Amino acid sequence: MPEKTLFVVQQFERMGKRLVAGRLMEFKTAAEAQGRADRDATRTAGVVALKQTIDTDTGEVVEDPVVLARHGELPAEFDPG
Secondary structure, eight states: OOEEEEEEEEEEEEETTEEEEEEEEEESSHHHHHHHHHHHTTTSSEEEEEEEEEETTTOOBOSOOEEEEEEESOOGGGOOO
């Protein structure tokens, strides 16, 4: 089972009363993803940087995602704790 670690940033925007997923970006390192999330914090309703490992054959997530950075309004699944 070949695995790959992904570093992604997911932006969130307000559409009326709803919070919706915006742009999703992939980065080569955790530092790059964290930096982008930090920069986007003032430009979006919310943003989260994640590290996750996937099985490259199936696309399934192998481990629970690790939150590297979170800013602003986010869906409940990104609440700490």
